[in-house]
Amino acid sequence: MQSKRAQAYDNWKVYSSEGKIMFRCNRKKISWYLSRNLANQIAHDSIQLNFQTKGLGHVDNTYYLEDKSNLCVCCGASENLTMHHVVPDMYRRHMPEIVKSHASYDVLLMCIRCHTSYEKTANELKKKIAIDFNMPLNGNGQGQIRLYNNIKIKKAASALNRKGIPEDRMRELKNIVFTWHQQTTDKTKNDKLNNIIEKALMLPDYERNGEFVEHGKYVVNQLLKDYHHLKRWPKLEGFIYLWRDHFLKTMKPKFLSQFWKVDNNIYIDR
Ligand SMILES: [Zn+2]
Incomplete structure (x- = not known):
């Protein structure tokens, strides 16, 4: 969940060099065009590009061209707003670039209360997807492997730092760390026991x-x-x-544009 301040939309308009409205965007993007002399400001909230573009942006899609309100799309609250990703990031991040670049359509402004309430039912849908695809939500297999040999060497190294260990046990412990050290470092290197212990203690427990x-x-x-x-x-x-x-079915968002449609194109138009 990404937190955003209330002013998510500045509603600047960008016109093509032919004078057609192409898309809406925020102040940051406007500054980008102006600072590179790619556009001229033609009104307090509009710029016109001074070069010919390949396409005409979202000229046919009213959703992108209409004014966006800085309100929760579900309840209309104007505070504690957050950007809600309609398709959860755990899926979105693995999608092809031409789909990911189109993501602004599936990012909606919501208050934290509505967001939290939706997340509960979203989790139910994720569980259903896990069953349909036969792939548990926490993945298949273990994310990390415990490195038992490293743990054994670290235990020996840390015991060598202690006092009052019987001599034959001490010999065993030294043998463990020296063997490890010999196997992993340059044979000519003659490290002192203290240095070896220090290195051993830094070994990772997992990979x-x-x-x-x-x-x-x-x-x-x-x-x-x-x-x-x-x-x-x-x-x-x-x-x-x-x-x-x-x-849509779960939240029945009363403040969402009527032009936001389930079957809107998922690809970027380039
Ligand atoms: Zn809300």
């Missing part, structure tokens, strides 16, 4: 498991599979529509 399968990544890969040659992914489209539809 990342390369075999681990993340839930979000697995689900998205399944949705993309078989369609890479098309650069259009029908199953992925369905998945995004599923989340949009779930959001």
